[in-house]
Amino acid sequence: MKPRGPQHxxxxxxxxxxxxxxxxxxxxxxxxxxxxxxxxxxxxxxxxAARIASMNSAQYTDIRRGLLRGMYPMFSQFPENERMERTATEVDNFVLVTRISPSTAMFAAYGEDHGDLFGDGEERKAIPNSSLMYSQDDDAGLPLQDANLLKIRVQYCMRLIVPMVDRLLSSGSRFVDRARATKESASFRDVSRATSSNYEAVCRSRSGFVISSEATVRMQSPAVDDEDQCASGGRMICP
Structure with a gap:
């Protein structure tokens, strides 16, 4: 049987x-x-970041130092003399830290005057972390043991470098953020959320993809509530 037409x-x-x-x-x-x-x-x-901060009163400067140390190998493609500067640029501009614990409520419940802890002339409150077995929990139901756990969430807006895929993933990350924002109680400051959101807060002007990680360690020093490190517009949120 002959073919119906050319198949070339x-x-x-x-x-x-x-x-x-x-x-x-x-x-x-x-x-x-x-x-x-x-x-x-x-x-x-x-x-x-959590390990270093646990030994230094849970301060953002020490969280940043830990992030610089840990993220440094992620930029091995850059020359060695430029690598640390590149790492610092990423951490300072495209990383957002949320200090989940100790929370503001825990500092209000257990914070004690510890005087000038940092030698800058300002008195600050800190959560004690010694003789915990003899301490009484707060009436509001916030255990002192939990207040001595440092839990942080780090969100990083990584730059996408693969053509075509970069636009798809960055658009998808924005879409997930907008979808969650429409839900009741779905706020970026809601510490019960385990993954990243608020795309613009993390990425700012970058078209990237937000990845998130959490770590929990026990405090090895009194946690200090320094309001300056959680100021509006900074790179750390303290719920």
């Missing part, structure tokens, strides 16, 4: 149809691998 060029048409999808899948796999690597690096950096 059929394979080329099928190839042209499938090649954009194939390229997008390949690019997507590459970007997914980069995101996975960045997430692992952020997990390590978040733990370093």
């Amino acid at each position: 060029g059929q394979a080329m048409v099928e190839f042209l149809i499938i090649i954009p999808v194939l390229i997008l899948l390949i690019f997507g796999a590459v970007q997914a691998a980069l995101i996975y690597s960045a997430k692992n690096g952020l997990n390590y950096a978040t733990f370093q």
